[in-house]
Amino acid sequence: MVYDKIKAGDAKIAVIGLGYVGLPIALEFAQKTHVVGFDINDKRVEMMKNSVDPSGELDSADFDGCDILFTSKLEDLGDVEFFIVAVPTPINEQNLPNLAPLLSASSTVGKVLKKGDYVVFESTVYPGCTEDDCIPVLEKESGLSFSNDDFKIGYSPERINPGDKEHTLTKITKVVSGNDDESLENIAKVYEMIIEAGVHRASSIKVAEAAKIIENTQRDVNIALMNELSMIFNKLDINTYEVLEAAGTKWNFLKFFPGLVGGHCIGVDPYYLTFKAKQLGHDPRVILSGRATNDGMGAYIAKSTVQLLAREGKEITSSKVLVMGITFKEDVEDIRNSKVVDVISELKEFGVNVSVIDPFANKEEVHEEYGVELSENAISGAYDAVIVAVNHKDYQNLDFNFFKGLMNSNPILIDVKGIYRSLPQDGITYWSL
Numbered sequence: 001m002v003y004d005k006i007k008a009g010d011a012k013i014a015v016i017g018l019g020y021v022g023l024p025i026a027l028e029f030a031q032k033t034h035v036v037g038f039d040i041n042d043k044r045v046e047m048m049k050n051s052v053d054p055s056g057e058l059d060s061a062d063f064d065g066c067d068i069l070f071t072s073k074l075e076d077l078g079d080v081e082f083f084i085v086a087v088p089t090p091i092n093e094q095n096l097p098n099l100a101p102l103l104s105a106s107s108t109v110g111k112v113l114k115k116g117d118y119v120v121f122e123s124t125v126y127p128g129c130t131e132d133d134c135i136p137v138l139e140k141e142s143g144l145s146f147s148n149d150d151f152k153i154g155y156s157p158e159r160i161n162p163g164d165k166e167h168t169l170t171k172i173t174k175v176v177s178g179n180d181d182e183s184l185e186n187i188a189k190v191y192e193m194i195i196e197a198g199v200h201r202a203s204s205i206k207v208a209e210a211a212k213i214i215e216n217t218q219r220d221v222n223i224a225l226m227n228e229l230s231m232i233f234n235k236l237d238i239n240t241y242e243v244l245e246a247a248g249t250k251w252n253f254l255k256f257f258p259g260l261v262g263g264h265c266i267g268v269d270p271y272y273l274t275f276k277a278k279q280l281g282h283d284p285r286v287i288l289s290g291r292a293t294n295d296g297m298g299a300y301i302a303k304s305t306v307q308l309l310a311r312e313g314k315e316i317t318s319s320k321v322l323v324m325g326i327t328f329k330e331d332v333e334d335i336r337n338s339k340v341v342d343v344i345s346e347l348k349e350f351g352v353n354v355s356v357i358d359p360f361a362n363k364e365e366v367h368e369e370y371g372v373e374l375s376e377n378a379i380s381g382a383y384d385a386v387i388v389a390v391n392h393k394d395y396q397n398l399d400f401n402f403f404k405g406l407m408n409s410n411p412i413l414i415d416v417k418g419i420y421r422s423l424p425q426d427g428i429t430y431w432s433l
Contacts, residue, residue: 001186002082002118002190005081006081006193007033007193009033011033011082012034013080013082014082014084015084016038016105016109017087017123018039018045019086020334022039022084022086024057024169027058027063027066029193030066031067035068036069037068038072038108045070055333056332057332074108081114084121084122084156085102085106085119085122085134086123087105088101088264091272096271103134106119106134110141111141114142116151117152119152120153120155120187121134121155122157122158124157124158124212124265124269124272125209126272126276127209127210127276128276129209146179152182152183152187153183153205155177155208156175156177156187157208157212163332170195170196173195173199174200175199175208177203213269213270216265216266216268220261220267221286221290223256223290224289224291225290226259227294228293229258230433239418239421239432240433241257257418258297259297259416260294260338261339262340263334264328267328267339271291294339297342298340298342301343301433302344302345302350304414304431305343305387305412305431308414309352311429314384314410320352320382320383320384321352321354321384321385321386322355322356323340323343323344323347324357324386324390324395325390325391325392325395326338326340326366330391331392333360333362335362335369335370336369341372344372355383356372357376361374378406379406380406381406381408382407383407383408384408385413386403386411386412387414388417388419389416390416395419399423400424400425400428403428404428411429413428414431418432
């Protein structure tokens, strides 16, 4: 069994793709056995060789005591017997699955695949993708036959939550699957080497793929409901968070909150499921409606800000607005699919002069990805309105005097996540979702 060989140190594990998902997995396994960490980005590889996580999630101490070779060279994968593919699965401009990174990784593995090897995919995909899209690439590149049992396949969806120091890799139950009973047992035992919370053996690869895709689809739909409710409650002039606090006293009320839904999971994964649903002739109306609501929240926040500026007698095209936070969620460096950018873009469409600060985001990355220039610091008395778009820990304990100091006459605070709603609001126009 490949598990026995890995446990005895007679077989290597390779992790293909060393981002937010791949690197933590590689380092955990490297505490137990021999690991090859493979990434096509040479700059990132060099950083990891020096115990630096390019994503900023892990400390240098997390690299200590690890038996791992970081590489971008294909030949270093030649003696690996257990491959874990953990590359991104984004969407394109038409909100359709972009499988290019996944198929490229499959091609890489296929070039070194040998009889008896295992390949486990962790990338988020639609049900059927592993078997219908990835296996043919492995067969083509390797010359091996999956139908002849030349190699084994599994799927184990990632559950990494960037910025979450409580629900870390080893503390979250791992769903695993394999193409037959033998592969399932081997894959389960390999992951049990590092997962303290245990593993759940799914009945099939498609079940495991589907389980992953609905995790974030469920959250997306529920957040969309909260966002729509917040629009209704704003028209009723009642605070959404106060309504949710009251409703939350019922034992079975689900505690979701309104907000900007970005990132590389919740804002992306549902489109993989809707793509597959449409292929099968089903119109996924609830899911797509939720997506449309959440994708429109940036424009809604910007429009609400402009309306408040006009109500306070400010000239829109000469107004200055400070946006605090541009990462896709609090306390992370990750800016992928940040919906704060939608707020910024919409404000600029109205002719508003927008400044942006963020204590976590990388200035060069933000400019390269979105063409947005991050300011080093906010300027006292310079702004007509402030939008706190991300509830970073650095912003949690600010008070209204701080915000008043940033603004000129008739100050306006847009508190997207409602973190300042309990503060006295004298002398300031306050708005939240």
